[in-house]
Amino acid sequence: MSEKEWPLWEVFIRSKQGLDHKHCGSLHAPDAKMAIQMARDVYTRRNEGVSIWVVPSAAIAASDPDDHESFVEPMAAKIYRHPTFYQLPDELEHM
């Protein structure tokens, strides 16, 4: 029946007002409007979200896993870039 597959969409859900949209999965849908509708049924059935974004998967540009050595690894050795050397006052919570 479906010689033509529906395109793939990435789904982003905002779980609460004030929080960011988070990637939660992907689905097939014929267009953006339908993708949002289907995302509502597939990913927010249990009241998971207040807002939905969908993005065509094809529109996402991704870093190349083969670049790992030069792209990711050098960051691991630079602990001085982490703000762990500051003394934090006790009153500061959630840091």
Place this chain on the structure above:
Amino acid sequence: MSSSTCEFALRMGDNALILGQRLGEWLGHGPQLEEDIASANIALDLVGQARLWLSLAGRLEGRGRDEDALAYARAQHEFRNCTLVELPNGDYAFTIVRRMLFDAYQRVLLGRLAGGAQAEIAAIAAKSKKEADYHWRHSADWTLRFGDGTDESHRRAQGALDRLWGYTRELFVPDPVDPEADSLRGPWLALVEPLLKEATLAIPAETKFISTGKRGLHSEHLGYVLAEMQFLQRAYPGAKW
């Protein structure tokens, strides 16, 4: 509240229950995974609505029957759903067009009930109306896509509409239980007509036929729905798991 309120609650509950059961038949057989889930969600919404209405009907009846007793232990002639919702699913176009016609009806009817004087009915209606609005969005969207889609989808959607249209008359036949049923047809048409036009689907000619499900006189199809739906409770009364 009177026995006609009980009867009305039965109609509302049975419409939702039988259509929910019909939609449930698609589970695992939907044309697409995503659509399968959407369909099942809507079926669950409807079963949830049925529970509220049937509980209310049971209390109004005052014979100690709860929602389960009403859903699983009544015979065919005691069901008060309109014939429209008991027809077999057919293809996906038929399933969608049937739901679109029913969803529009629900939106109009529940909207009216939500503003009504009887608090309990108004509360159930207000809750269900939000679901019906979404169901309509889904079924209207697909109706548009089928009607204004390929030659094949148009042919199927028009065929479904031709077969279903006659069954909508019953919804608007007034009787003592629902004396103002005919006044819903205008607002219902105001939803359905523009959609069908946009979907390039032609409204079929009116016929004399009026189905009679809401009076308990059903088509041959309801028996099969009930046989499947009630099997477990009839074979093992009171079974729990």
